[in-house]
Amino acid sequence: MILQSVPSDGSKGDRTRNRILDEATALASVGGVGSVTLGPLAERLGMSKSGLFAHFRSKEALQVELLVRAAERFTAMTIEPLRNEPDKAKRLQRFFENWLDWIDKPPLGEGTANSCPILAAYFEFDSVPGPVRDTAARHFDELHGLIRRLAAAAVPDADAPALCAAVSGLALSHVVRVGLLRETGARETSLRAFHALLAHPPRGASS
Amino acid sequence: MILQSVPSDGSKGDRTRNRILDEATALASVGGVGSVTLGPLAERLGMSKSGLFAHFRSKEALQVELLVRAAERFTAMTIEPLRNEPDKAKRLQRFFENWLDWIDKPPLGEGTANSCPILAAYFEFDSVPGPVRDTAARHFDELHGLIRRLAAAAVPDADAPALCAAVSGLALSHVVRVGLLRETGARETSLRAFHALLAHPPRGASS
Numbered sequence: 001m002i003l004q005s006v007p008s009d010g011s012k013g014d015r016t017r018n019r020i021l022d023e024a025t026a027l028a029s030v031g032g033v034g035s036v037t038l039g040p041l042a043e044r045l046g047m048s049k050s051g052l053f054a055h056f057r058s059k060e061a062l063q064v065e066l067l068v069r070a071a072e073r074f075t076a077m078t079i080e081p082l083r084n085e086p087d088k089a090k091r092l093q094r095f096f097e098n099w100l101d102w103i104d105k106p107p108l109g110e111g112t113a114n115s116c117p118i119l120a121a122y123f124e125f126d127s128v129p130g131p132v133r134d135t136a137a138r139h140f141d142e143l144h145g146l147i148r149r150l151a152a153a154a155v156p157d158a159d160a161p162a163l164c165a166a167v168s169g170l171a172l173s174h175v176v177r178v179g180l181l182r183e184t185g186a187r188e189t190s191l192r193a194f195h196a197l198l199a200h201p202p203r204g205a206s207s
Numbered sequence: 208m209i210l211q212s213v214p215s216d217g218s219k220g221d222r223t224r225n226r227i228l229d230e231a232t233a234l235a236s237v238g239g240v241g242s243v244t245l246g247p248l249a250e251r252l253g254m255s256k257s258g259l260f261a262h263f264r265s266k267e268a269l270q271v272e273l274l275v276r277a278a279e280r281f282t283a284m285t286i287e288p289l290r291n292e293p294d295k296a297k298r299l300q301r302f303f304e305n306w307l308d309w310i311d312k313p314p315l316g317e318g319t320a321n322s323c324p325i326l327a328a329y330f331e332f333d334s335v336p337g338p339v340r341d342t343a344a345r346h347f348d349e350l351h352g353l354i355r356r357l358a359a360a361a362v363p364d365a366d367a368p369a370l371c372a373a374v375s376g377l378a379l380s381h382v383v384r385v386g387l388l389r390e391t392g393a394r395e396t397s398l399r400a401f402h403a404l405l406a407h408p409p410r411g412a413s414s
Contacts, residue, residue: 008339030334034239108247122387123330127237137387144388161392162400165384172383177372180329180344181351185368193369193376193409200407201307 017055018047024066033063033121033132036104054162063132070117071139077102079146092167095147096194099171100187103178133185145169155201162202170194193194224262227252231273232324240270240328240339250281270328270339277324284309285333288355299361302354304402306378307394310319310385326382350377362408377401 023045039057042052056062078098082091082143118139125133142163150162174190178184231243244266249259263269285305289298325346332340339391353373358370380396384390 032239032241069210070305103398112281119383120330120333122383123404124239126327126386133387140383143389144384159399159403161396162403165380165396166373166376166400166404168383169378169380170320170372172379173372173376175325176329176347176375176379177351179333179339181348189368189372193373196366196407196409197373197404198370 011056020047020052020055021065021069024062028066028117028120030065032124033066034115034124034205035175036058036063040155043061044132048093060131064135067132067139074118075151082150086131088091088153088156092150093194093198095150096167096171097162097191100174100190103171104187105177119172154198155203157203159202159204163197167194167201172196220262226305227259227262228272228276229256231269232276235270235273235324235327236280239331240273240324241331243273245269246279260297267338271342273344274339274342281309281325289357295360297356297361300401300405302357303374304376304398307381307397310378311394312381326379340395358408361405361411364410366409366411370404373404373409374401377404 020139024041027036027041027044038049038052038056041062042049045052056065076100078095081098082094085091085094096181118136121132121136122140147164147167149162151158151160151167155163170190170193174186177186177189183189211215218332221347231248233408234248234251239252242359245256246264249256252259263272285308288305292298292301292309300393325343328339329347332343354371354374355367358367358374360364362370377400381393384393384396390396
């Protein structure tokens, strides 16, 4: 399976690094971020463990880098295209549709069922303090900040925290209905719920 | 840490089985259901691996039993009390509040940060076909069926699938805002979003 690599300056070191991260992403998509450890990964890559170690000094460093890359791709797929939407009020809707795309068509490689490693890492690392949990938390916190700003732009008198909870909730529910329940028509259901939400959003922020 | 055990008939075999499951739940609450394997568990219990094996023939059997027990507790905490609510229209709201309680005050033992092993197991086992994934999927499917029925009772002309997606989404978002983001006021935000949802629910089922 060939995964699309993040652009690099093309040096051999960068190419190797990307190849490691691609293979690590494939591993993570099956067994979770926590399953990515240096020994089995080196074996899959046909590298020595010390060769791998030259690029990533620890399994945690590699796992954090995986999440950073996933977040970059999430941003490229769901947030950057919003610049092309001149109507600020419509950006929340565009963002939500892009998020459904991210969930429905995982861009991390064919056959990867788990489309949001950041979220998956949360459930894996929730009770495991350390850099992986911190990275997942920071990314999700930034995402919530963005959604609150999009919510406030779409609905000026919105209760932005409540609207943000409802929007991110619909996306999380979509993940479960698609991935776990294999629900047919999940996307249409999510979109109907979203449109009902935007027609009557929570208003009047209490804070 | 002492976890409350599911009532048994009090036989020694049942008590041992419950003790195993309590310890396994404590393990799962830190490292996830996938981290529960027979060797380390036997060591924590001061049992021989063959003694443990007499109660659970495989790690999968133990993991499935963990999920079944978590689902029983979820039912006891969130669904059974609904019988005391004579107003059928109010049962959805009561259920949602009970679900928030389940998330905010994990009943699986003090110090267990991960309050929903079923959901956590989904993210762990999403891409790992087998009995653990099947059990998680069956439980979540049953839960969605219940929510759709509660939604239809609360809002007779509701778009029950969309309302169900919105309700379960708010609970999932609550899990992330409490567990990962440690958001203050998460419960109030979730309740405001829920009340706005019930005031203007998605209506007119398309299917």
